Amino acid sequence: MKEQIQSSSPTAPPTEGVRQETKSAVKDAFADAWLAKERGAKICYTYVLGPIELLRSFDIHLVFPEISSAQMAAKKTALPYIQKAEDYGYAADTCSYVTADVGLYLSDMKHPLGRVPTPDLVLNDTLCNTYYKWSEITQDFHKCPIFTLDHPVRMARKNYPYDLEALYREDRAYVVDQIERLIATCEQLTGQKFDMDRFRANLDLANRMGALWCEIIDKTRNRPSPFDAVLEGYNYMGGATTLKGTEEGVVYLEKIKGDIDQRIEMGVGPVPEEKFRLLWMSAPCYPYFRKIPEMFHKAGAVFVYTPQFMQPTRGTYRMQQYDLSRPLESYAECLMDYFHARNPRKPPQWSMGWVGGGGEIDNQLQLMEHFGADGIVYHAIKSCRMNSGSLADFREHVSRRGVSILMLESDIADPRFFSEAQTRNRIDAFMEGLAEKKLLRSQSVGHA
């Protein structure tokens, strides 16, 4: 953990406060879960985009399997867990977050950061199909109930032979209906009556966190960028997700914002001299979390944005916030509209669209412009077809628009899918190409 959150540059100001916050948010999560269980709280496994604010209004303690697996990977401890799952029967071609988690189940729930309590409920969310399988696997091991919160995906079309607005209203009613059933399930599980005011307060906190988060991620527009969107951004995001909808979460992001403002004032960033600004598409390679960004840092390149930044706010970035006057409906809307552009009524919200939405290529070009980026790095993940399935196609389309693109392949948790020499060669070649392009551009401007 310490290694993961260290600032990449000696020029950046100390960030000890933020480090401690992130540590307590993520590292102590399992110890907190046990304390909660001892207090009689129920344990719910939910994925990072699950209905966190709602579950928290029942004092349900949340465990995030993805963050748990990412922590294993970042601590370089995932492989033995993955191999245990493979010995059990799982294939190497499936999601390594899942196999790392199965390895945990097969290890008496002993995680490198502490023992993990078993779930009383699994909250399955339909962001990705692997969540369905993961939920079913968790149920097989722990014999716990699953609640699926489903929100339909809609495809952008040139012409709609059906009423898109009516469809949206009906879909929203479908989601609200499920939220009400989830409320009933939680009431039954916890014996607590649903408190709308408490839920509303959690949404308010999530709104405040969302607004702060939007400010934070926009600060990479500064030159130099005050932080690296991969190296530091993903740590911020892990803490923000874990603390979503809490007072601690607001304080946590305020500290990060203060730290970043200080860096901006000092004019320092992740590298001594920022030469290139890049977008990072998809999740990081957690087993080599520092190594890959540092290969770019050596050439003076900094990551200024990743569409996964939409995650902690669940699509509330770019104006959309929970409407506290109609909490359930608004909650349903945020589930439906969130960052993977499922709702064709709106353009992609600075995210990566893999289905529905449309306009993805323009979206990426807008991101390039907004963050003053020089190129895009697509990280195709062995484990994650949801994040990676369209990257090669994006490369075809976006590169036709003159954008420099590098496509890397590795994995989120399995270190066997990373080749350091090959990755370094590809990054070096890409950075040389970017430098040459920049030189040629400056020469042509000079001639003009």
Add this chain to the structure above:
Amino acid sequence: MKTIDEIVQSCRETIEDNSFTTVREWKKTGSGRKVVGYFPVYFPVELIAAGGMLPLAIFGGGSRIAVKRGDAHMYSFMCSICKTTAELALGGQLDFLDLFVGHPICDAARHMPSLLERNTEGLDVDLLYYPGSIAADVAVPYLRREYARVRSLLEAVCGHAIPDEAIRESIREYNDVRRLLRELYDLRRRSPWLVSAVESYVLTRVGTLMPARDYAPLLREALRLFPTRDHRRIDKIRVVYEGAFCEQPPIEFIRALEEACYVVDDDFLVGARFLNDDVAMDGDPLLALAEAYCNHSTYCSTQHDPRRPKSNGLIAKCRAADAQAVILSPAKFCEPGLDDQVHFMKRAEAENMPNLQMEFQERMKDFDNVRVQTETFAEALLFYA
């Protein structure tokens, strides 16, 4: 009058034709004829046929296509059916389609509609979103509404209304087809020496690219002819095959399995046999189809139904087929299949059901390994069990 071997051979030529000649000819023979393609696993084909259009299941290009564009547009770890479907579309081989409908049934398939929309000029693309949990109380009303949206979409393609009565008539035709397919599988379970898994596969698949009213007589004729064969039972183990609910293995792969075993049941092309019973013909036809999907369908790795573990369905299938073993064989890179393989394997072990695990890929060319593995497995059961 054709023999059964001639019928099967003719069907095989039809399903292996990546130019879709028979479909193109069907389209040309009548004015205003439309073809609607859909990605596996399941689509309510009754809605397409009720509009006078031809439903066409797009199962990729199989082993008969070289993937060039597909590889450029998809990264290494995508399953083959997605890549070969993209290859067909990008190469213009699906240019006769009037609409393509995809389903977000897995993380790879989620990308197909947008990818085709970005890369195939003029191809109308949409998606059908099935309810996340078919066990939820909200699932049937939701799906009924979704089918109504799909009806509007199809009406725009065929250019006229698709009334309830036309859907009921279409349900009647497809109920007939489903009954005949159930008979085919019954015959195979009873007398696998009379109808092989390859033959049953070919006859099932040909129905995914022809109108129900032409397909039902073909099936009837096959069912009449199979029992007239002078084939004798030989000493082979009886197995159920599981794993090909979406991407389909090459026919040579199935044949390699059959050299050592009677494959007495399977999940090949399960979308064509997805609904277990007749769909109700009275009342609201969209509701009947939604009800059938949620409450009277087979288990499938791409469906989430917390009411019943999928392995219940597999074990019931094995028992109904009097199978001695199960071959668990998902497609390479098929996450739902690979994950469920473990679920199935553990349940099979708990039920003392011997199982063999192997992956397949639609583009595989070498079947010696398949043959050797299956023979060894079968011999172990025959001689040492």
